[in-house]
Amino acid sequence: MKNNHMPDQAKRPPTAALYITCLANSLRPEIGHACVQLVESLGFKVDVPLDQTCCGQPGYNAGHRDQAIAVAKTQITALQGYDWVVVPSGSCAGMIINHYPRLFDQDTDWLERATRLAARTRELCQFLEEQGWHPGTRPQHRTQHAWAYHTSCSCRRETHSHEQGHRLLLKAGIRLAHLHDQEVCCGFGGTFAAKFDPLSSRMGQKKLAAIEQCSATGVTSADLGCLLQLQSLDRSGLSFCHIAELLAGTNATERQS
Amino acid sequence: MNKHGANGFAAQSQQALDDTALQSALGHAQSGFVKKRAQAIAMVDEFEQLKANAQAAKRQALANLAPLLEQFEQNLIRNGGEVHWAQTPQELNATVMAIARNANGRRIIKGKSMIGEECELNAALESAGFDVVESDLGEYIIQLAKEPPSHIIAPAIHKTRQQVAELFRQYHALGERGLDAISDLVGEARTVLREAFLTADIGITGANVLVAENGSIALVTNEGNGDLSATLPRVHIVVTSIEKVVASMEDASLILEVLARSATGQHMSAYTSFYSGPRQAQDPDGPDQFHVILLDNGRSEMLGTPFEPMLNCIKCGACLNHCPVYTNVGGHAYGWVYPGPMGSVLTPLLQGLDAALPLPNASTFCGRCEEVCPMGIPLPDLLRQLRAQQHEQKREPRRWRWGLTLYSRLSRHPRLFSWNLRLSRAMLRWLPQRAWPNQRTPIRPSGDTTFLEQWRTRAQNGLKNAAQNGPQQGK
Ligand code: SF4
Numbered sequence: 001m002k003n004n005h006m007p008d009q010a011k012r013p014p015t016a017a018l019y020i021t022c023l024a025n026s027l028r029p030e031i032g033h034a035c036v037q038l039v040e041s042l043g044f045k046v047d048v049p050l051d052q053t054c055c056g057q058p059g060y061n062a063g064h065r066d067q068a069i070a071v072a073k074t075q076i077t078a079l080q081g082y083d084w085v086v087v088p089s090g091s092c093a094g095m096i097i098n099h100y101p102r103l104f105d106q107d108t109d110w111l112e113r114a115t116r117l118a119a120r121t122r123e124l125c126q127f128l129e130e131q132g133w134h135p136g137t138r139p140q141h142r143t144q145h146a147w148a149y150h151t152s153c154s155c156r157r158e159t160h161s162h163e164q165g166h167r168l169l170l171k172a173g174i175r176l177a178h179l180h181d182q183e184v185c186c187g188f189g190g191t192f193a194a195k196f197d198p199l200s201s202r203m204g205q206k207k208l209a210a211i212e213q214c215s216a217t218g219v220t221s222a223d224l225g226c227l228l229q230l231q232s233l234d235r236s237g238l239s240f241c242h243i244a245e246l247l248a249g250t251n252a253t254e255r256q257s
Numbered sequence: 258m259n260k261h262g263a264n265g266f267a268a269q270s271q272q273a274l275d276d277t278a279l280q281s282a283l284g285h286a287q288s289g290f291v292k293k294r295a296q297a298i299a300m301v302d303e304f305e306q307l308k309a310n311a312q313a314a315k316r317q318a319l320a321n322l323a324p325l326l327e328q329f330e331q332n333l334i335r336n337g338g339e340v341h342w343a344q345t346p347q348e349l350n351a352t353v354m355a356i357a358r359n360a361n362g363r364r365i366i367k368g369k370s371m372i373g374e375e376c377e378l379n380a381a382l383e384s385a386g387f388d389v390v391e392s393d394l395g396e397y398i399i400q401l402a403k404e405p406p407s408h409i410i411a412p413a414i415h416k417t418r419q420q421v422a423e424l425f426r427q428y429h430a431l432g433e434r435g436l437d438a439i440s441d442l443v444g445e446a447r448t449v450l451r452e453a454f455l456t457a458d459i460g461i462t463g464a465n466v467l468v469a470e471n472g473s474i475a476l477v478t479n480e481g482n483g484d485l486s487a488t489l490p491r492v493h494i495v496v497t498s499i500e501k502v503v504a505s506m507e508d509a510s511l512i513l514e515v516l517a518r519s520a521t522g523q524h525m526s527a528y529t530s531f532y533s534g535p536r537q538a539q540d541p542d543g544p545d546q547f548h549v550i551l552l553d554n555g556r557s558e559m560l561g562t563p564f565e566p567m568l569n570c571i572k573c574g575a576c577l578n579h580c581p582v583y584t585n586v587g588g589h590a591y592g593w594v595y596p597g598p599m600g601s602v603l604t605p606l607l608q609g610l611d612a613a614l615p616l617p618n619a620s621t622f623c624g625r626c627e628e629v630c631p632m633g634i635p636l637p638d639l640l641r642q643l644r645a646q647q648h649e650q651k652r653e654p655r656r657w658r659w660g661l662t663l664y665s666r667l668s669r670h671p672r673l674f675s676w677n678l679r680l681s682r683a684m685l686r687w688l689p690q691r692a693w694p695n696q697r698t699p700i701r702p703s704g705d706t707t708f709l710e711q712w713r714t715r716a717q718n719g720l721k722n723a724a725q726n727g728p729q730q731g732k
Contacts, residue, residue, distance in 0.1 A: 020708050020709065022668075022678065024708060025678060025707050025708045025709055026678040026681055026682055026702060026707050027682070027685070027700065027702045027703070028702075028703055028704075029703065029704040029706070029707060029708035029711055030703060030704060031708075032708035032711070032712065033708075033711075048708075048709065048712045050671065050709055050712070050713060051671040052671070052709075053667070053668040053669070053670075053671055053674040054664070054668045054674070056665065056668060058661055058664055058665070059661050059662075059664065059665040059668075060641075061622060061641060061644070062644055062648065062653070062657065062661050063641060063642070063643075063644030063645030063646070063647060063648040063649075063653075064645075064648055064661060064662065064665060065645055067661075067662060067665035067666075068665070070665065070669050071665050071668040071669055073669075074668065074669045074671070078671070153621070153622075153623035153624055153625070154624075156624075157623070157624035157625070157627075157628060158624070183625065184581055184625075185581040185621050185623035185625070187581065187621060188621065189620070189621025189622060189623070190621075190622075191657070191661075192618070192619075192620065192621045192622075195618055195619075195657075196267065196270070196618075196619060197694045197697075198270070198271050198274055199270055199274065199582065199585060199586065199619075200621075201694070201696045201697065202274050202585050203581050203582075203585060203621075205696075206585075228700050231698075231700065232693070232697040232698055232699070232700050233696060233697060233698075234698075
């Protein structure tokens with residue numbers, strides 16, 4: 001398999017840090033294992049820096065800029081020294097790629113570090129497609145589900161990698177149901193879901209209605225936040241599975257809400 | 258206006274979610290807007306270029322705002338018109354009334370104007386004894402219903418057809434006229450409005466663009482009511498705001514190119530008219546007097562601040578139509594005349610941060626507004642900056658302030674953070690159903706511990722096992 005590794009890294013295996021995201025880290029650790037498997041299958045030496053915490057988005061989006069800067073510095077430090085940083089979330093990847101550099105517009109040293117990190121950071125699907133991922137000989141997918149692929153707003157508008165996700169799913173032979181209104185938000189929005197629960201719930205219910213309409217029995221997405229939002233509102237026993245698990249074929253135990 | 262204004266957003270949005278008539282009205286209308294815009298844009302190859310052109314024209318105009326406004330004023334005076342400056346809504350309303358009284362006018366016909374809404378002009382005129390009739394069908398409907406608009410281009414979008422028929426039955430002497438079809442409703446409004454057009458002394462309209470090079474104003478409508486309001490009465494008063502000026506007719510046309518497509522999904526609005534002064538000797542029609550009132554109301558203070566991009570707004574409504582919050586709760590929940598993403602930015606800027614605390618927070622930052630905005634206004638970013646102002650001025654609810662601060666603090670200390678996550682996992686595992694909001698089932702963590710803990714263990718075992726087992730598998 002031909003990979004587009006960084007040119008000067010030909011001698012040793014290229015390294016990739018997995019930035020697991022606080023949600024997956026705490027609630028769905030199996031996503032991390034699936035990511036490691038996917039990235040290793042491309043010949044990378046995968047590491048998971050243990051000093052990573054949270055990308056800082058909750059504070060940043062609440063307008064706590066100083067705190068976001070401090071949190072960003074912690075992540076930038078934890079993630080230095082790798083050829084690539086892979087993030088299984090459009091939302092957190094977008095934070096690192098698009099917003100970290102903006103946080104340091106007054107601080108040239110950190111701006112440079114943030115910009116360098118941003119250039120090496122990829123949303124998982126982005127990374128897999130760029131590196132020519134192929135399902136290869138992984139065990140045939142066991143699931144009978146028709147999956148609705150929810151293209152998260154961050155993958156769509158922050159990392160612009162929602163189409164990559166779609167193509168990877170097709171490549172992996174996943175049966176996809178045609179979901180309408182894909183560009184409409186599921187209503188998660190981080191703290192929005194807690195601050196405006198009734199509104200967030202209605203938005204999620206509409207998304208679930210669209211999913212039922214397309215006869216899908218499972219929902220996948222590159223953003224765990226959206227999946228949890230929908231799972232907490234689901235009443236019809238859909239399966240929810242992060243795209244990393246579907247691609248890696250590791251979703252053996254399909255969770256019900 | 259809503260009793261609690263924008264600060265009542267939470268309760269008002271809950272009400273809106275429970276209002277089945279509103280939900281059905283919103284559902285129908287909104288999907289139409291979205292589809293039509295998409296089609297209109299698909300029909301031009303170079304929409305991105307059109308957008309860039311319009312944005313450039315507007316950016317340049319804002320950079321030269323003061324000289325362009327002066328040029329506009331001089332040219333309009335040369336055309337025989339008059340320009341009036343209003344710092345506040347009160348000044349604008351007083352100016353309208355002074356002009357009307359001077360001209361001995363009492364009956365007023367009005368075209369749709371968001372500046373009129375911003376100033377609550379109708380209420381001011383009515384309480385001063387003027388007769389005001391709105392001539393835009395949507396505005397006419399909400400005038401009968403005594404409600405504020407719920408959309409900046411479709412003010413009565415929250416009304417179902419049945420509700421409109423009900424209003425007409427209540428207020429019109431219907432006689433034999435039926436109200437079953439939409440065309441009946443339109444016909445009914447036309448019958449009543451025609452009378453108002455013919456008897457009005459004063460016509461008031463808004464403006465979409467002001468053209469500095471020749472002192473004219475551009476007005477687009479789809480019902481032609483703007484033209485009748487502008488040309489039939491003796492006096493035409495244009496109520497508008499300072500940021501609408503552009504340098505040339507060419508620049509104005511660049512803006513109109515993106516306006517109709519973004520707003521109603523039309524190639525061009527049904528009526529696009531330019532007015533440049535009172536009736537001249539050779540003109541077949543037109544008013545004897547032509548006045549333009551330019552409202553500031555906080556706009557010039559936005560210049561040179563991070564919020565300046567908001568002055569690029571051409572009030573097309575695309576951000577409302579594509580907003581998942583707006584399309585679920587409608588405009589009234591926002592508590593003031595400007596709803597949706599543009600309203601959530603404008604209301605705190607024009608009415609004060611304290612008057613609209615929930616609005617900047619009522620967004621998932623899905624980014625669709627910015628994506629569809631023809632003027633490229635970074636609406637989510639502006640909302641985030643308003644949140645930052647709330648934070649700096651200690652205006653956010655205390656539990657959020659401290660909760661998020663604590664979380665950020667923990668995020669700077671990997672060890673503490675890891676303990677915190679393990680604690681959260683334990684809590685989530687045992688948290689009873691009733692601790693969750695009504696409609697939600699609890700989210701339970703999977704696996705034995707956090708991923709990082711599992712990885713740490715794997716790394717340790719990996720070292721131990723490396724000699725015997727070779728490399729570990731990912732699972
Ligand atoms: S902010 Fe943009 S999309 Fe919204 S009304 Fe203004 S110009 Fe239109």
